[in-house]
Amino acid sequence: MIAAMDVQVTKTGKSKIGEVDFNNLPFGKYFTDHMLEVDYADGEWKTVSIRPYQNLSLSPALAAIHYGQAIFEGVKAYKDREGNPFIFRPLDNFKRFNLSAERMRMPVVPEEIFMEGMRQLVSLDKDWIPMKNDYSLYIRPFMFATDEVIGVKPADTYKFMILLSPTGPYYSAPMRIYVEEHYTRAAPGGIGFVKAAGNYGSSMLATALAKEKGYDQVLWTDPFEHKYVQEIGTMNVFFVIGDKVITPDLAAGMILEGVTRDSAIEVLKEMGYTVEERPITIDEIINAHKAGELKELFGTGTAATVSMIEELRYKDYTMKFDTATWKAVPAVKKMLTDIREGRKEDTRGWMFKI
Numbered sequence: 001m002i003a004a005m006d007v008q009v010t011k012t013g014k015s016k017i018g019e020v021d022f023n024n025l026p027f028g029k030y031f032t033d034h035m036l037e038v039d040y041a042d043g044e045w046k047t048v049s050i051r052p053y054q055n056l057s058l059s060p061a062l063a064a065i066h067y068g069q070a071i072f073e074g075v076k077a078y079k080d081r082e083g084n085p086f087i088f089r090p091l092d093n094f095k096r097f098n099l100s101a102e103r104m105r106m107p108v109v110p111e112e113i114f115m116e117g118m119r120q121l122v123s124l125d126k127d128w129i130p131m132k133n134d135y136s137l138y139i140r141p142f143m144f145a146t147d148e149v150i151g152v153k154p155a156d157t158y159k160f161m162i163l164l165s166p167t168g169p170y171y172s173a174p175m176r177i178y179v180e181e182h183y184t185r186a187a188p189g190g191i192g193f194v195k196a197a198g199n200y201g202s203s204m205l206a207t208a209l210a211k212e213k214g215y216d217q218v219l220w221t222d223p224f225e226h227k228y229v230q231e232i233g234t235m236n237v238f239f240v241i242g243d244k245v246i247t248p249d250l251a252a253g254m255i256l257e258g259v260t261r262d263s264a265i266e267v268l269k270e271m272g273y274t275v276e277e278r279p280i281t282i283d284e285i286i287n288a289h290k291a292g293e294l295k296e297l298f299g300t301g302t303a304a305t306v307s308m309i310e311e312l313r314y315k316d317y318t319m320k321f322d323t324a325t326w327k328a329v330p331a332v333k334k335m336l337t338d339i340r341e342g343r344k345e346d347t348r349g350w351m352f353k354i
């Protein structure tokens with residue numbers, strides 16, 4: 001742990017908190033009073049600073065803009081019933097962040113900078129943690145290359161930052177999903193398993209085309225046959241088929257190892273469901289639907305939490321569901337919310353006390 005004196009803290013003279021309507025918080029629109037910033041140069045991380053949220057001054061030759069050495073994480077802070085602030089599983093996000101860093105040939109961020117820096121920042125802005133159901137403080141750690149040179153090479157300098165954004169649910173209504181068969185998110189040996197900014201940039205076109213057809217997101221399929229399902233735009237995906245819950249496995253390194261995905265698997269098992277992590281094809285999903293066995297389907301993600309899918313479209317075949325009758329998804333959502341908001345005992349040490 002780094003001591004408080006190791007973080008240079010400059011507090012804002014005037015909080016913006018009064019300007020924000022905490023009953024209406026679209027995802028990622030508002031930012032708290034402070035941000036964390038630390039630069040990497042000469043092979044080491046420099047002084048960690050927390051200062052008022054503000055614009056950065058950056059060179060137009062910034063390496064990250066040109067070649068995409070940029071990664072991020074999504075984490076959330078909650079308050080329990082007594083108003084004590086907690087962060088949900090930040091160590092898991094820390095580990096994934098450094099996996100992303102290694103894959104993108106960026107320096108790893110030391111645990112004390114990531115964890116203690118996040119703790120101090122959230123502690124300073126803890127009044128921004130909403131207490132409304134389904135609301136939270138979204139934490140966005142990110143790192144990008146800051147070299148001012150347009151030659152293609154791993155940069156020598158980087159900036160690691162953390163922003164905080166009070167937010168409501170990413171998807172407030174059940175979702176409509178389009179199975180993508182032309183564009184590809186990830187291939188073996190690629191960067192599908194890491195949270196690189198480019199993964200999201202490359203998803204924009206397919207998602208925009210799906211939106212034109214009336215869908216919220218695409219369900220990505222494998223790059224060879226477009227048969228094996230991978231993940232949805234901002235979420236991992238689960239299918240309740242018969243009495244089993246199936247979710248694509250991580251072995252091929254093409255999907256994100258979601259922290260909410262892992263949490264959902266754990267609570268589903270605790271609730272008595274059999275969970276299978278394995279390859280699953282769109283044909284298996286359609287056959288299950290035709291046989292009346294496809295009961296529920298949902299996405300998981302930090303931003304999305306647990307989101308119901310009320311419609312799945314593959315070519316001309318549309319699967320529609322009456323989510324009001326579902327059991328598994330509301331139960332998972334409730335269990336996770338109860339743990340996060342302190343109504344259910346945290347037996348796994350998921351809640352990191354601030």
Ligand code: COI
Nearest residue numbers: 073074234301302303304
């Ligand atoms: C998250 O769930 O935290 C994400 O990063 C997904 C999205 C908002 C990009």
